[in-house]
Amino acid sequence: MNKIEPKILQGFVELLPDEQIAYNKMYDKIRSVYERFGFLPIDTPVLEYSDVLLAKAGGETEKQIYRFSKGDADISMRFDLTVPLARYVAMHQNDLAFPFKRYHMAKVYRGERPQKGRFREFCQCDIDVIGSESLPLIYDAEIPAVIYNVFRELDIGKFTVRINNRKILGGFFTYIGQSENVTEIMRVIDKLEKIGAEKVGEELIKIGCGDAETEKILSFIGIGGTCDDIIASLRALGVDNELFTEGVDELEEVISHIRAFGVPEEYFTIDLTIARGLDYYTGTVYETKLVDYPSLGSICSGGRYDNLTGYYTDQKLPGIGISIGLTRLFSQLKDAGLIDIAKKSTIDVLVVPMDKTAIPAAIDAAGKFRAAGIPSDVYYLEKGMKPKMKYANRIGVPFVAIIGESEMAENKVALKNMLGDGQVTVSVDEATEIIKKG
């Protein structure tokens, strides 16, 4: 028979089981923190009507969509979890309690040009809070508080949630006479960390800012210090613009709430260069960076939008949300050697019968381990002890319980700690205690 080469599509990724175990552990921890803060789970179809999904898309986004027809239906694969959320909330609003706090951790699809760190199928872990008509600013602080708890629990080193408010940017650029250039300026200053102030200045000139304006913008984005310093410096600018003042007031309130949530000062900061490209953000915006790995870029981003569901309903539904790109984060952490793939197995003990006659005793022992809460498996293949132990090593199981004739006679197992040395002959109950201790 002609063989077909087993391969997967470019830009797609799949993990070996030991990596998948580490990935799932991250997924589970994120989910657990989201639930601990009262976010409710939802899941939406991967496929949607194209006109529903692409209501607001266009340009680059639309080109990346996996879109096709089947029967009469013009179908697209979801490219984020925010548009499906908007559709979901608009469709089910009478069945939801507001503020509606939901999490959604699922795969999305973008046919991007494949390159390192970019995937065409990737998992996003989103939380959003949707209000009916209005939503208090305290939620803009709860979101980074949740993220603080997530990354602390993931134990991936020092990180900083960088916070800004687009009203400050919009207000300031308008105040200096660049109201028509706001989006372009945001795009340029976003590059500050990458290309430096000098190049940012050159690009600002290129997009039509005058020398004086460019200087003002450079000095504005140069504002640094603690959160309180930055707020004070912004107020000291004496900007006579309502939007600007509103933005500074909001930012100040959000910062004070973040402190109330018990997030230590070293884990958050104000960063005036952050704008987030997507044009639906209208207030608070976030990015998150690993302090020791700034080159990884933002590992968690989001912000506030005034009206999520405008394309589907007249009801005003403002919201705030953030997203962790788990596939990318996992891949980056793995490449940086920060993922511990020590646990290669879902079980804690492998029961190994010496020969066929010991199989019933082995099944019995494994059942007892499981009943005591210890995941367990039996090696059933009739092979010599050497390949049996080789298999145990290969799957990285911490304990092996061997059962032969003498163990059966005593109703015991020979328990071997695969990480330590030596072995003890004990009852299954005693073995349970030893395994539970480590």
Place this chain on the structure above:
Amino acid sequence: MNKIEPKILQGFVELLPDEQIAYNKMYDKIRSVYERFGFLPIDTPVLEYSDVLLAKAGGETEKQIYRFSKGDADISMRFDLTVPLARYVAMHQNDLAFPFKRYHMAKVYRGERPQKGRFREFCQCDIDVIGSESLPLIYDAEIPAVIYNVFRELDIGKFTVRINNRKILGGFFTYIGQSENVTEIMRVIDKLEKIGAEKVGEELIKIGCGDAETEKILSFIGIGGTCDDIIASLRALGVDNELFTEGVDELEEVISHIRAFGVPEEYFTIDLTIARGLDYYTGTVYETKLVDYPSLGSICSGGRYDNLTGYYTDQKLPGIGISIGLTRLFSQLKDAGLIDIAKKSTIDVLVVPMDKTAIPAAIDAAGKFRAAGIPSDVYYLEKGMKPKMKYANRIGVPFVAIIGESEMAENKVALKNMLGDGQVTVSVDEATEIIKKG
């Protein structure tokens, strides 16, 4: 602005949060049992090269595939988790330890004609054990033992795992001179429960069985009793066919192993009418039915295949597996009123500040609850107590902790059990104890 009607594609399904919580609970329990028995997690891309995914497909299956082109690639969405497993094992065989036990719980896609209980996107929960060159029969018994544990834990009432061996069918039909009719006869006898013996007889005649053969088949599938009775009756038939004898020997061994796994007799049975349509099964086959809801059909099916990966590699990789169709099972159980959607919330206590001044104390209390392992949320909206309690009722949270001026003064909360009545003023620590007790 013109509004777009928010709707989802026909044949697709999404749940409200309370249903999603119940669904996730089932998903988590299944996963937990799979892991407890040593199955390793994998996940594969939803999209694959069409020639890889459709290597063996054809006919009905191929018509149902979501298939499209993007760039140069001919792409298909996976329609089950078995073909991706074959591709995965063939591709990564050097990195896997055999026997390779894997679970995969993920969505698959079939563009079937929409009808009640049929979905175009649905979650399958698969386990398979893949051997290298050979795989002992004891795994044919471990699979129903795992399924027994899953359904016991899901607590969905009495069920029976029905077991058969296709070698018995193939051997018997060949023995009575119907070797060219085997697949067709299997298709017909599979309907016994639905249409009765008389109609099965008529259909057998229609597909070309003679009167004598039809009688023999009807008497064969009429064999009943305990597992031991059926094995004895099969042996008593005196069928002189090697395949038949091999099948009976295998079935007898599998049944004895299932007993060794501690599965009680009332949870499994031999059913000679089960064949499973898919032609890759070569030995043991399973179906599972709810005793009190036989009309739901098989809620979990699978079997043994001699060679999983023949389309991709010369390496012989036999396996055995089973699949729970979770989307369908959940929908059926929901319709039958068997799903408890009592828990509408991911939190156990909602902290309600009486007014704005109590918000910091509320944030603090919620943080303490979470630190003590109790999922908790704060209601931040500035509204009267009535809408606040209405929200608490709506989200179905079991406890509410109210904080007003007097509670703040005493550093306490007014804890209200939403299911009982009355309320007590206690410290957060005392409240923690009460909530943990239920």
